[in-house]
Amino acid sequence: MMTSFLSRLSLVIAAMVFPVSLVLAAASYNIELEAANNDIRDKESLQRGAVHFANYCMACHSAQYMRYNRVARDLGWTDEEVVEKLAFGQRLPVDHMMSFMEDGVSESKFGIEAPDLSLMARLKGNDYIYTFLRGYYLENEGVWEPGNWNNKVLEGTSMPNVLESFQKHSSPEEYEQVTRDLVNFLDYIAEPNKVERWDLGWKVILFLLVLLLLTYLLKREYWRDVKH
Structure with missing residues (x-):
């Protein structure tokens, strides 16, 4: 009788999981994505990713669902440290992580409003973001100019290669670590309580x-x- 009950239970679980698997399969892309292999339990990586996010992303993008003091609490910083490291002393700990760009500038410069990145990792997936950040290439090889960049993941993207300096001047290992740290932080802000849930x-x-x-x-x- 116990075996019969467990068999029925397994069928119910399978019926619940199957539609989810179909949704995940439908979310595939036309290119092979690189594995991000990020680890949101790695607090040092999250700290580095947070600093990179502030330095290279927040000029255009916001993370409107996160507050500085929440990041401080989760990443092991004081309120003073997080404001200094991520907001350069210009915001309060209770403020949301909003872009420093004025309204309308993104549309005038890039032709599109820069999206909020709070939930981007849940929307696109870590591997997609990792591959996108590492997917920039020079259309004219050797010409390191802003207008010469394109992206193999999203051809014709309006987003410039914000990690160009790392790609040009760092070792492949250092460049890989920077992108992985950034993805790690984006994964964290998309669901700050994920580790607790696990x-x-x-x-x-x-x-x-x-x-x-x-x-x-x-x-x-x-x-x-x-x-x-």
Whole structure:
């Protein structure tokens, strides 16, 4: 009887997971994405990524759903440190992480409003962002000019190669680390409590399994003297 119950339970779980797998399969891209291999448990990487985000992304992009003091609490900084490192002393700890660009400048310079990056990792996926950041190439090889850049992931993108200095002057390993740190931070701000959810998840599953066993034993006890 226990085997039959577990079989039915597995079918229910499969039915719930199958539509999700179809959605994930439909979200594929026409290019092969590089694996980001980021680790949101790596606090030092998150700190480096936060600084890179402030230096190279926030001139145009915002992370409107994050506050500086939340980043400070999660990454091990004081409120004073986070304001100095990420806002250059120009914001308050309770402020949202908004772009320093004035309204309308992005449209006039690039022809499009720079998107908010708070949930970009959940929308596009870490591998997509990692491949995009590393996907810039020179249309005329050797001519390091802003208008000469294109991107293999999104041809004709309006976004300039903000990591050009790293790509040009750093080693391949250093450039790879910078992009991975940035993706790591974007993954973190997209769901700041992800690590807590992971740590809580296995405990919930264990509790449900124990509850399942107790429920089955209780059911057997209730029906023990009942003839079928």
